[in-house]
Amino acid sequence: MQPLVQIENVDMRYGGADGTLAVTGLNVKVEKGEFAAVVGPSGCGKSTLMKLVTGLHIPQQGQVIVSGEEVTEPVSIVGMAFQNPTLLPWRTTLDNILLPLEIVQRHRKRLRRHRDEYVAEAEKLLETVGLKGFGDKFPWQLSGGMQQRASLCRALIHQPELLMLDEPFAALDAFTREELWCVIRDLHQEQGITVVLVTHDLREAVFLADKIFVMSARPGRILNVHKIDTPRPRDLDVMYTTEFTEKVHELRNEIAEARAVA
Amino acid sequence: MTGFMSRIDWLKAAPWLYTIGLFVFWEAAVRLFSVSQIILPPPSVIFGAIIQYWPAIWKNSLQTLYTTTVGFVMAVVGGLALGLLIGWSRQIYAGLYPLMVGFNAIPKVAVVPILVIWFGIGTIPAILTAFLIAFFPIVVNVATGLATIEPEVEDVLRALGAKKLDIMLKVGIPRSMPYFFGSLKVAITLAFVGSVISETVAANSGLGFMMSGAQSQFNVPLVFAGLIMLAIEGIAMYALMAWIEQRMTGWAHRSSTMAG
Structure with missing residues (x-):
């Protein structure tokens, strides 16, 4: 079967021919239903990777293939969430979650007539992430962790095939972060959605992912790919096993090396 | 006694108490140092003048309120339109910004004679001067609101x-509304400055015209009566704008206090 995301020998340079080379010779394959994590030193082009996959940037060299088609413009089969929840303060949480439906072509035509269906869908998502009954609250009435949960709902409402997460838990406290790890783990488990998670947190990567890509310092390349075979469903206790700790340690050393080269 | 004192909302009463305090202080100072009425009339004399000349003051106050409001409404419409245009495209922004800064730097009193040549003495130059002076803060604020959309939101969408139109409608315009309504408070007070400048230089009605006439006859209490009326109109319109701002974009105030 063809991978859902396939990046082949991609070079991406910002600011014209003499601009900064952000990534070079990039090769990434993510299978359908897989949970992939991308780790690396800061400034290694992880965000560029996100933008390449979503079609916000078109590479100068190589190709990006998502769902069997070469990416030449933004692909609406992707949901995104960032470190900053970026909810719109003038909309209720529910209306924030419905926002993508007002944009994506195939939904925006149906939205007015089938609003009730979509609202039910959004409320189901809110329940999944543990925000049942918070739909009519405004984002500024929610805590940081709750806002991030709502932002996940917004990323999922249009039933994307691919979920792209750019350090979505980085700004949260340790306990909330672990809670949200479990939320994402369960979403991935239940909905069979493909996830690409960009993160600095190696424990997060090892706990959640099937496959971890280690990137080099700028210009970013893939240095190594690790398979994580820990059986699913994974419990938080997994993180206290020797195998887990060793894997995190191994990754840490690789990134330290990548930083030293830079 | 203490029960009565503690039932007064001192915060709500403060604006009135301070205003009364200022007038009492003013009255006392003028009387204590026996300042001539030609230099600084005491408030009691000014209020006497307001009553004595009420028909003229009323008519000219309405005229000033009218020219200011019309000029202000034009500034709102024009400022909103140009602000959206500038916020829409970086190229238009780059092209128009220096022109607007240059235009804003021109003292509007220097523009009035040109307006008089074009439109004659009277209401139209006053309206246009109010428009020209109130326009700039609205444009800048709307454009700022649009220019500061978080890149992540834009990426998500x-x-x-x-x-581009979707992003403007869903994010840009709602986002710039607090800036817009905030700028109305600045713009309305500037609009009064504009209309009164024009009335002082070239008009046959309005508070500016009335005050310059009174000044040439050394009727200083009437000049001050005009100033008091201007202050009252300015405060009333400012309060109206603040109320509209609160009504329309309350979320912006609450969200900024909550997010901290």
Whole structure:
């Protein structure tokens, strides 16, 4: 079967021919239903990777293939969430979650007539992430962790095939972060959605992912790919096993090396 | 006694108490140092003048309120339109910004004679001067609101296939509304400055005209009566704008206090 995301020998340079080379010779394959994590030193082009996959940037060299088609413009089969929840303060949480439906072509035509269906869908998502009954609250009435949960709902409402997460838990406290790890783990488990998670947190990567890509310092390349075979469903206790700790340690050393080269 | 004192909301009463305090202080100072009425009339004399000349004051106050409001409404419409245009495209922004800064730097009193040549003495130059002076803060604020959209929000929407117009309608315009309504408070007070400048230089009605006439006859209490009326109109319109701002974009105030 063809991978859902396939990046082949991609070079991406910002600011014209003499601009900064952000990534070079990039090769990434993510299978359908897989949970992939991308780790690396800061400034290694992880965000560029996100933008390449979503079609916000078109590479100068190589190709990006998502769902069997070469990416030449933004692909609406992707949901995104960032470190900053970026909810719109003038909309209720529910209306924030419905926002993508007002944009994506195939939904925006149906939205007015089938609003009730979509609202039910959004409320189901809110329940999944543990925000049942918070739909009519405004984002500024929610805590940081709750806002991030709502932002996940917004990323999922249009039933994307691919979920792209750019350090979505980085700004949260340790306990909330672990809670949200479990939320994402369960979403991935239940909905069979493909996830690409960009993160600095190696424990997060090892706990959640099937496959971890280690990137080099700028210009970013893939240095190594690790398979994580820990059986699913994974419990938080997994993180206290020797195998887990060793894997995190191994990754840490690789990134330290990548930083030293830079 | 203490029960009565503690039932007064001192915060709500403060604006009135301070205003009364200022007038009492003014009255006392003028009387204590026996300042001539030609230099600084005491408030009691000014209020006497307001009553004595009420018909003229009323008519000219309405005229000033009218020219200011019309000029202000034009500034709101024009400022909103140009602000959206400038916020829409970086190229238009780059092209128009220096022109607008240059235009804003021109003292509007220097523009009035040109307006008089074009439109004659009277209401139209006053309206246009109010418009020209109130226009700039609205444009700048609307454009700022549009220019500071978080890139992540834009990415989320663009990745879903949103066009520039979608992003403007869903994010840019709602986002710039607090800036817009905030700028109305500045713009309305500037509009009064504009209309009164024009009335002082070239008009046959309005508070500016009335005050310059009174000044040439050394009727200083009437000049001060005009100033008091201007202050009252300015405060009333400012309060109206603040109320509209609160009504329309209350979320912006609450969200900024909550997010901290």
